[in-house]
Amino acid sequence: MTRLGRWLALDRQRGSLFLWVPVCLGCGIGLYFLLPVEPDRRDWLLLAGAIGAGAVALAAGLWHWPLFGGLLLVGIGVGLAGLRTDMVAGPTLDFRYYGAVQGRIVTIDRSASEKTRLTLDRVVLERTDPARVPLRVRVSLHGAQDWIDPKPGQTVILTAHLSAPEGPVEPGGFDFRRMAWFDRIGAVGYTRTPALLIADAPDGQIVARLRTRIGAYIRATLPGETGAVATALTTGDRSYIGAVTMETLRASNLAHLLAISGLHMGLLTGVVFGALRLVLVAVPRVALRWPTKSLAAVGALAAAAFYLALSGGNVATQRAFVMVAVMLTAILLGRRAVTLRAVAVAAVIVLCLRPEALTEPGFQMSFAATTALVAVFRWLRGIPGLPRRGILGWIVALIISSAVAGAATAPFSAAHFNQIAQYGLLANLLSVPVMGVLVMPAAVLSAVLAPIGGAWIGLWLMAIGIDWILGVAHWVAGLGGAVIAVPAPGPAALPLLAVGGLMVMAWNGVGRWVGVIPLAAAAGLWMVHDRPALLIDPGGSLVGIMGPEGRVLSKPRGAGFAARVWLENDGDSADQPTAAARQGWVDNTFAFAGQTVHHVYGRGWEARARAMCTEQTIVVTTGDLAGTGPCLMFDETTLARTGAVAISRQHSGIRIKTAIGEASRRPWTGYKSPDQAIRGEEVGDRIAAAMP
Structure with missing residues (x-):
């Protein structure tokens, strides 16, 4: 144990233990969302008592801080998530x-x-x-x-x-x-x-009216997609951007430029901070008597708060504001702004305010990128001869930051959106500098000149940069193999990836390379994760069976959302009509694992479904049939008790999973009594027992 402690450099972690506070909170929040049943009042009282006793023991020095302090934070994370769940509780419509x-x-x-x-x-x-x-x-x-x-x-x-x-x-x-x-x-x-x-x-909603007026003015001054993108960048309203433009930006890995997040908030506050400090320093009396750096930080913080309100204050913008506020506060206190500790403080604040953010791709990607960038540039400070000033230093920093941010966010993007933009680094290298040097400064200039009627000057400059970015997006998206489809990972892959990455970036000493183990495990689990061979949507209106060319859908239209999700999770870039045209379904019939699957719908469905309900058959229909007969019947009544159904091939036959059987009894699932979830599980067990 002594050797292990030395190798892990436990004595060197004292100064960086705070970095693990948001990690422990996140583990508790994640544990809460994994619970199969919502804790009752007695459970919460026991947790509160345990947290209180643990805090007293730690304060008295009876427990060791790193280990038991971490366990205490895990418990606090569970409590925060439960408190948030109760705070947002409201009625869910229980009828059509x-x-x-x-x-x-x-x-x-x-x-x-x-x-x-x-x-x-x-x-x-x-x-x-x-x-x-x-x-x-x-x-x-x-x-x-x-x-x-x-x-x-x-x-x-x-x-x-x-x-x-x-x-x-x-x-x-x-x-x-x-x-x-x-x-x-x-x-x-x-x-x-x-x-x-x-x-x-x-009349009291001044900010909402201002957002509307600004958006209308921008679109009147800059027509088409240019104005729609400018509206999104200034007011956060993306509803005017066309579907083709959005798809092009996603394919080129530039869609993040539309979300008012850390990049935009950082660029805006950076421009305001630099401009204010330059103006203040230019006045000798002010420069000699006043703390210009602190005054510029206060002005930048005010600009960030105004931008937060103007953009509508969505979750991503709130998270970006918290991160920027923490860093500007560090400047006011005379501390270094860009450190892993500042990132950890921002993560703690976000998790305390919105624990559910832990499960969202925006939180995961933004903090992955920020943590990786801070860690990498901290390591690079010790490399001699690396250009740090002038045009060459700026170019090197741009290339490194784009590559690091892209590598850090790529696994999370692939897991949530099932695609990787192969030329995303190239697109970002050509676009992000334009966003920082031209688009955001022009937006600030437009706001400054607006009171005297000169907003159009800033918008004209803004349009030049936006048109360049859209041109890059169209060019990159048109390159061969621009988008690589990726299958969805198993549930353990992303947590292992996060733990491994944090270990490598935040741990001091050689022990950081222990994080390679969970990283390798995450990659291995991702590669071996199998997709279900047969899927039935919750309404029975679509069936998808895995074939040699990929999943074969039973219909070219209908249940489009389910079709898109299934294909994306398969890592299949085909659309629904293409997947339905693949070989496999013949007259709405498919041979599967020794069974014959029938998808019955349309005129005369009832008579046809009953005629097809024989032994060794699976019948899926949108109607309601009383009695299943000798077949395995998925009709309206059965699917209402099972939800979506997945069937996988196994050596001993097949395995059936139902959405209700897999779901936990939580406030958002609608299963308010244990009996409802048990009935769903029993349906799954009965179905499995009926199969050979």
């Missing part, structure tokens, strides 16, 4: 609703089908008990919607179809219900009738 919906517009965005989508609060549902009405609903606007120009703060009424947020489209997959729970969205749906304005935004 069709009727009038009234509410105030909170946010406006676009759905995957390019439809305008409104998130409403202060919701009123016709003939519905207020106690059952969700705190927020999200509605997609279909059909002609020319009656109003939606703006945040307006009160609208529309006739909509609403239902509870849907569960995963495959067992163990992404559960939209959890994300909706923490966004306080208790129902989602759509309307095909016009949305009507009841009341305009109140």
Whole structure:
């Protein structure tokens, strides 16, 4: 143990133990989200007692700080996540609703089908008990919607179809219900009738009105996609950007330039800080009597706060503001701004305020990039002869930062979005400097000149940079093999990757290379993770079976979201019509693992389904059949109790998983009593027992 302690350099970790505070908090938060059942009041009281006793023991010196302090932080992380879950709790619609919906517009965005989508609060549902009405609903606007120009703060009424947020489209997959729970969205749906304005935004919503006016002015001055991108960069409203442009930016790994996150907040505050300090230093009386560096930091912090409010204050922007605020505060206190400790402080604040952020790709990618950049440039400070000043030093720093940030975020991007932009480094090298040198300074210039009517000058300069970035995106996306599809990893891959990466970057001494072990384990688990051979969507309207060319879908249209998710998780870049045209399905029938799978839908479905329900067959249908017969029947009633179904081949036969059987009994899943989840598990067991 003594040798191991020396090799791990435990005595050298004293000064960097704080770096592991957010790691321990994150472990506790992750543990909370892995629990199969929501803790009850007794469990929370026991946890609170254990935390209190542990804190007293640590304060009295009875426990060793590094080990037991870490365990205490894990417990605090569990408690923070549970507290946040209770704070955002609200009703979830437990029935299908069709009727009038009234509410105030909170946010406006676009759905995957390019439809305008409104998130409403202060919701009123016709003939519905207020106690059952969700705190927020999200509605997609279909059909002609020319009656109003939606703006945040307006009160609208529309006739909509609403239902509870849907569960995963495959067992163990992404559960939209959890994300909706923490966004306080208790129902989602759509309307095909016009949305009507009841009341305009109140006069008190100055920031919302300012956002709307700025966005309208930018789009009037810079038409087309250039104006849409400029609006996104200044106000955070991406709803005007076309689907083709978004796909091009994703394929070139430049979509992150649209999200107002750490890059934009850092560039903005850097420009403001540098400009203010230059102006203050230029006045000798001020430069000799006042702390110009601190004054510039205060001004940059005020600019960052204004940018946060103007952009709508989404989660990514809040996280970026916290990171920038921590670093500017370090400048005010006379400390080094860019350190791993500053990154750790920002992570602790974000996790305390929004524990659920740990599971989101934005949090994972932004802190992975920031941590890697700080660690790498700290290591590079000890390398002699490396250019650090002038144009050459700037070019070297740009190349290194782009490569490091791309490498740090690539695994998380691949895991969440199932693709890697092969030429992303090239696109970022050609675009990020333009963003920093031209686009963001021009945005600041436009804001400064706006009171005297000169905003158009900044926007004109901004347009030059945006057009360059869009041109780079189109060129890179058009290169052969620009996008590589990647299959989804197993559930343990990303946690192992994070632990290994943090060990390598934050541990002092040779012991950091222990982190290579979990990194290798994550890569190995990712490569050997198998995808289910057969998938059935929760409504029974789509079946996908793995064939020699990839997954073969039973229909070229319908259940498009499930089809897209299945193919993306397979690492398959094909679209639904292409996947449906592959060989395998013949007259809605597929031979699978010694069984015959029938997907029955359309006119005369009931008679055909009953005729096909024989031994050694699997029948999937959207209808409801009383009694299953000798076949394995997935009809409306069965799927309502199982959710999505996944069937995998095994040496002894097949293994069946159901979404409800895999789900935990948590507030966001809707399984409020143990019996509901047990029935779902029993359905899965009964199905498995019925198979040979």
